[in-house]
Amino acid sequence: MKFPAQGLYAITQPEGKSIPTVLAEVEAALRGGAGVLQYRDKNPLDAVDLSSRLLQLCRQYQVPLLINDNVELALVIGADGVHLGKDDGDIQQARLRLGSQAIIGTSCYNDPAKAVHMQTGGADYVAFGRFFTSGTKPLAAPAQLETLRQAKANLHIPIVAIGGILPDNGGQLLAAGADLLAVIGGLFDAEPETAAQAYLSLFKS
Numbered sequence: 001m002k003f004p005a006q007g008l009y010a011i012t013q014p015e016g017k018s019i020p021t022v023l024a025e026v027e028a029a030l031r032g033g034a035g036v037l038q039y040r041d042k043n044p045l046d047a048v049d050l051s052s053r054l055l056q057l058c059r060q061y062q063v064p065l066l067i068n069d070n071v072e073l074a075l076v077i078g079a080d081g082v083h084l085g086k087d088d089g090d091i092q093q094a095r096l097r098l099g100s101q102a103i104i105g106t107s108c109y110n111d112p113a114k115a116v117h118m119q120t121g122g123a124d125y126v127a128f129g130r131f132f133t134s135g136t137k138p139l140a141a142p143a144q145l146e147t148l149r150q151a152k153a154n155l156h157i158p159i160v161a162i163g164g165i166l167p168d169n170g171g172q173l174l175a176a177g178a179d180l181l182a183v184i185g186g187l188f189d190a191e192p193e194t195a196a197q198a199y200l201s202l203f204k205s
């Protein structure tokens, strides 16, 4: 499956929730129009089971499922790809394990030069952030709008923005060069279908 050129990138937050609740919330986000899902779970109880069910759901909606941090889990369940940060291994190793069709995204924080390097190394998208205060990851380092502008001028792969993004602050990120908005709390601390629709309206204006 292909990574979309733009849209809403939903990221799970399953901690403390039952599997049926996670699935229902994710399905609501997909109904609302999320175009990519990332399984991010820092304290998994049964990662293979939950991620396999998420994959089934994503297949129904024809949306790619990426696995955060874990190339081997992506391989085991047949996910569409992975998201790798600075401590999660390198792209080339992941590419060798997952193959040429896999979607591999990388975190570039506030560093547009790193993003150019990652693009050259085979990344399918790059992510910058956090742009706003994030309740999910309060210690994430800040990133500036100027980083998105520089990235837009120098990259041909999709640019993802992350961190504290809400329907009423996401527009400025798109205006600065982001192609996708990656969201946890703004979707899953809200009613996910309605929230997803609100994010999608930003792409039409």
Ligand SMILES: Cc1ncc(COP(=O)(O)OP(=O)(O)O)c(N)n1
Pocket (backbone or CB within 6 Å): 009, 011, 038, 040, 068, 069, 083, 084, 085, 086, 087, 088, 107, 127, 128, 160, 162, 182
């Ligand atoms: C789309 C997207 N962008 C950034 C991140 C953050 O990745 P990382 O820095 O490895 O931090 P953790 O998510 O692993 O805590 C992401 N997961 N997804």
Ligand SMILES: Cc1ncsc1CCOP(=O)(O)O
Pocket (backbone or CB within 6 Å): 129, 130, 133, 134, 135, 136, 137, 140, 162, 163, 164, 165, 182, 183, 184, 185, 186
């Ligand atoms: C994983 C991650 N990386 C930087 S901020 C963040 C959390 C994003 O979650 P939220 O949308 O709730 O701020």
Ligand SMILES: [Mg+2]
Pocket (backbone or CB within 6 Å): 068, 069, 083, 084, 085, 086, 087, 088
């Ligand atoms: Mg990571």
